[in-house]
Amino acid sequence: MTSEQPKTVKRRNTVQKKLVIDALKRLNCHASAGMILKELQETHPEIGRATVFRVLSAMADDGELQRLKFTDDDDRFDVSLHPHSHIICRCCGKVDDVCFDQNPDLKNHVSDSAGFKVEEITIEFKGLCSSCREKADAN
Amino acid sequence: MTSEQPKTVKRRNTVQKKLVIDALKRLNCHASAGMILKELQETHPEIGRATVFRVLSAMADDGELQRLKFTDDDDRFDVSLHPHSHIICRCCGKVDDVCFDQNPDLKNHVSDSAGFKVEEITIEFKGLCSSCREKADAN
DNA sequence: ATCCTTATCGAGACTGTATCTCTTTAAGTT
DNA sequence: AACTTAAAGAGATACAGTCTCGATAAGGAT
Numbered sequence: 001m002t003s004e005q006p007k008t009v010k011r012r013n014t015v016q017k018k019l020v021i022d023a024l025k026r027l028n029c030h031a032s033a034g035m036i037l038k039e040l041q042e043t044h045p046e047i048g049r050a051t052v053f054r055v056l057s058a059m060a061d062d063g064e065l066q067r068l069k070f071t072d073d074d075d076r077f078d079v080s081l082h083p084h085s086h087i088i089c090r091c092c093g094k095v096d097d098v099c100f101d102q103n104p105d106l107k108n109h110v111s112d113s114a115g116f117k118v119e120e121i122t123i124e125f126k127g128l129c130s131s132c133r134e135k136a137d138a139n
Numbered sequence: 140m141t142s143e144q145p146k147t148v149k150r151r152n153t154v155q156k157k158l159v160i161d162a163l164k165r166l167n168c169h170a171s172a173g174m175i176l177k178e179l180q181e182t183h184p185e186i187g188r189a190t191v192f193r194v195l196s197a198m199a200d201d202g203e204l205q206r207l208k209f210t211d212d213d214d215r216f217d218v219s220l221h222p223h224s225h226i227i228c229r230c231c232g233k234v235d236d237v238c239f240d241q242n243p244d245l246k247n248h249v250s251d252s253a254g255f256k257v258e259e260i261t262i263e264f265k266g267l268c269s270s271c272r273e274k275a276d277a278n
Numbered sequence: 279a280t281c282c283t284t285a286t287c288g289a290g291a292c293t294g295t296a297t298c299t300c301t302t303t304a305a306g307t308t
Numbered sequence: 309a310a311c312t313t314a315a316a317g318a319g320a321t322a323c324a325g326t327c328t329c330g331a332t333a334a335g336g337a338t
Contacts (some may be wrong), residue, residue, distance in 0.1 A: 012285055012334050048288040053325060071208035071261065087255045100249040110239040115269035116226045122263045130254035151305050151314055187317040192296060
């Protein structure tokens with residue numbers, strides 16, 4: 001939630017930045033900053049908490065990563081820039097891509113009582129992932 | 140995000156509970172716990188922060204209030220129990236009801252790559268309220 | 279290769295929302 | 309009025325995320 005401006009300063013390719021991106025890809029996928037921090041601290045305990053958050057935020061601001069927001073969970077990051085919806089497991093928090101027939105002109109089907117100008121529509125899916133479903137069925 | 144069970148203990152009608160609900164209605168509407176706390180502290184500085192959060196959460200758990208979640212803002216509370224979508228102003232945070240033609244069987248139009256069981260679909264609208272729009276146009 | 283500028287780092291303080299603990303208070307029944 | 313216990317109030321705690329600031333290093337210039 002910082003500036004929306006495209007890079008005005010030139011970014012440097014630091015060791016830490018590479019570590020963060022590699023971890024994000026390795027965790028496959030949609031990891032949160034906290035998940036990446038935890039993962040990295042096992043192999044690189046010297047990496048700083050602020051660094052992980054900073055790298056991810058900067059890259060999202062620069063349009064090199066997609067920041068995913070959820071109502072009940074931390075922000076996640078996606079190496080895919082293609083806009084698509086996501087589903088999150090209410091049990092383990094795993095996030096997966098979702099394809100569905102989006103109503104193409106949803107904005108035009110919206111009306112409210114106070115004259116809002118609709119700018120953004122976000123659809124959040126919540127459910128149970130296959131492995132959590134199996135665990136639930138086993139009980 | 141506590142228990143989902145319907146009241147197992149009998150609730151008491153306390154002075155504080157009434158104050159919180161009155162404030163929620165007076166603020167008309169969709170206030171957050173923080174907004175209600177701030178409002179109440181002006182007239183009843185003795186009210187505790189935990190009390191406001193507790194009353195709202197308990198009533199939401201009991202199904203007497205609706206808890207609204209947003210990706211970028213605090214939880215809001217709605218005295219209306221009828222399920223409906225909401226739009227939030229990206230500028231001032233005002234929340235308003237929204238009516239739109241919801242795809243009735245959206246769940247059946249969803250597919251994902253990892254076998255999630257879809258349980259819940261939330262649509263969040265974001266935009267600019269009429270008063271913030273006027274302010275923006277004035278500049 | 280060395281120097282220089284400055285973006286980035288690491289450590290830890292700080293925010294803000296929300297929850298929890300523990301003691302005290304008071305709602306509602308007997 | 310007495311009693312039981314839900315709920316209140318104060319303050320500690322949790323936790324994601326941000327900010328500050330001195331130290332470090334990326335990468336272009338010499």
